[in-house]
Amino acid sequence: MRLSFSSLALATALLVSTPAFADNGAAPAADTAAPAEAAAPAEAPQLILAISVDQFSADLFAQYREHFSKGFARLLDGAVFPSGYQSHAATETCPGHSTLLTGVHPARTGIIANDWYVPGISRPDKEVYCVEDESNPKSTSDEPVVSPKHLKAPTLGDLMKKANPAIINAAVSAKDRAAVMMSGHDTDAVYWFDDKGFTTFEDRKITPAVEAENAALSKLVDAGAGPLPVPGYCSAADRPVKVGDFTVGTYRFPQTAGDYKAYAKGPRLDAATGDLAIRMVDELGMGKDAVPDVLSVSFSQTDRVGHAFGHEGVEMCIQLAQLDATLGTLFDALDARGIDYAVVLTADHGGFDAPDRLDQQGYPAAKYISPTLTGDALAAAVSKETGIVAPQGKLLYGGGSSGDIYLGAGLTDDQRKTVTDALVAMLKANPEVDAVYTADELKSVPLPHGHPQDWTMIQRVRASFDPERSGDVLMMTKRGVVGIAHPGPGYVATHGSPWDYDRRVPIVFWRKGMTHEEQPAPVETVDIAPTLASLVGLKEPAGTWDGRCLDIDGSEADTCAR
Structure with missing residues (x-):
């Protein structure tokens, strides 16, 4: 049986020092709350609901917010920060999710990309996935044994459980890396979708709630379904755009019976993710007492639709309308259970539309990256210029988009310098490349602070640079260069650049009783964890977070002064 705490006992339980961090001060006095007519709820919520919408850029949020009528619409009555930032340059799913509940940049989480290379390991492709245990002989970069081992920083759920083990820390997503990065190391339940249903870590079993969701999901897929409805406001986006020998812009997601890949x-997979989140609340007993629990839910399908069809077609319009309904269902379910919950909704990164459509919309400079910038092409060019051939494996790994390039194993120090110099010169001369940095340069740059929209390029790169895992050379492509060398069906647009269309994301907080505020100042996703920590009375020493607590009640009440 879980323990039930009074408000005072709850604050005491959360303010004790943890094994990882010392106490950082006493609990605020109970009589410091603002007057009742202006105050947000003074006690900790029973449930923290942390939501990530994968690839939900600030641009998409601004474009569609007037059309939201269900779940998103409720959140718009809370604290809205339309100019949030994933401040770093590595705007991918794993790094972005790693910042949300750790409160630190990827330079400190250690999650510098979705994948990185370790040229000296025995694995043929030398590639390591961000949430795998590569020491497990069954694990490969394509079929990983999922693990949180690479995450160097504790999440909010980790810290809360250290303060009070009665707290429940759980997560669900269609993507393993999203669920793992948001929940962390000390978890009660973590699930993600794998081929035909939701699954979990190798050493755990799925529970009856997951079995029930998988059965319901299987029934829906086997039955098939017709096209999804097109809201009236989507009409302007409903037109074909030619990409190579195929088109995007008119797809309506019909569901062929038994086609799990299309599903x-x-x-529809976002709806299943939300449904499983509700089942988890019931099965785990979340939000049932005064001990605040943490449920992380990452909705992945905005990202998958964005990659396959871009941002400005009818497909994205349908996707966001469906997600709005899914969020409404989730919130209604929590209301029906009488749970006092606080929500934060944000994204792991933004995204960019297909260059073919951007060209039609007055952005002719948008283009797909040249194949000459892929790792193999760069390696061949550097080898030809220097005469150096890799003694083991390839000469270079990585390339093909903004990010890390690794030198192969077995090179002498002189060879490494020669290859690095030639590579840097070649990249700097390329018209598609904006900036090039070596690992040695980045090591001497301090971690950035201040408003993220003012950061220089090297500061953005430094925020996601880890000397243990990052490449020997880091390449940043120019604005409008999409990191896809060969677009095809299912892959016409992407993210991963250091530019604001990939960095800027909305951050929205909501709790019943809050006073609405719209705050245009730039904030960061690393501000989320300290903000939520304040809501539940968790104190950590200075230096725990890269971010700061945000006052999320638009009245005289100060949610950071608890």
């Missing part, structure tokens, strides 16, 4: 690429 996994469309909006």
Whole structure:
């Protein structure tokens, strides 16, 4: 049986020092709350609901917010920060999710990309996935044994459980890396979608709630379904755009009976993710007492739709309308259970539209990256210029988009310098490349602070640079260069650049009783964890977070002064 705490006992339980961090001060006095007519709820919520919408850029949020009528619409009555930032340059799923509940940049989480290379390991492709245990002989970069081992920083759920083990820390997503990065190391339940249903870590078993969701999901997929409805406001986006020998812009997500692959690429999987989140609340007993629990839910399908069809077609319009309904269902379910919950909704990164459509919309400079910038092409060019051939494996790994390039194993120090110099010169001369940095340069740059929209390029790169895992050379492509060398069906647009269309994301907080505020100042996703920590009375020493607590009540009440 779980323990039930009074408000005072709850504050005491959360303010004790943890094994990882010392106490950082006493609890605020109970009589410091603002007057009742202006105050947000003074006690900790029973449930923290942390939501990530994968690839939900600030641009998409601004474009569609007037059309939201269900779940998103409720959140718009809370604290809205339309100019949030994933401040770093590595705007991918794993790094972005790693910042949300750790409160630190990827330079400190150690999650510098979705994948990185370790040229000296025995694995043929030298590639390591961000949430795998590569020491497990069954694990490969394509079929990983999922693990949180690479995450160097504790999440909010980790810290809360250290303060009070009665707290429940759980997560669900269609993507393993999203669920793992948001929940962390000390978890009660973590699930993600794998081929035909939701699954979990190798050493755990799925529970009856997951079995029930998988059975319901299987029934829906086996039955098939017609196209999804197109809201009236989507009409302007409903037109074909030619990409190579195929088109995007008119797809409506019909569900062929038994086609799990198509199901996994469309909006219906978000609905299943939300449904499983509700089942988890019931099965785990979340939000049932005064001990605040943490449920992380990452909705992945905006990202998958964005990659396959871009941002400005009818497909994205349908996707966001469906997600709005899914969020409404989730919130209604929590209301029906009488749970006092606080929500934060944000994204792991933004995204960019297909260059073919951007060209039609007055952005002719947008283009797909040249194949000459892929790792193999760069390696061949550097080898030809220097005469150096890799003694083991390839000369270079990585390339093909903004990010890390690794030198192969077995090179002498002189060879490494020669290859690095030639590579840097070659990249700097390329018209698609904006900036090039070596690892040695980045090591001497301090971690950035201040408003993220003012950061220089090297500061953005430094925020996601880890000397243990990052490449020997880091390449940043120019604005509008999409990191896809060969677009095809299912892959016409992407993210991963250091530019604001990939960095800027909305951050929205909501709790019943809050006073609405719209705050245009730039904030960061690393501000989320300290903000939520204040809501539950968790104190950590200075230096725990890269971010700061945000006052999320638009009245005289100060949610950071608890």
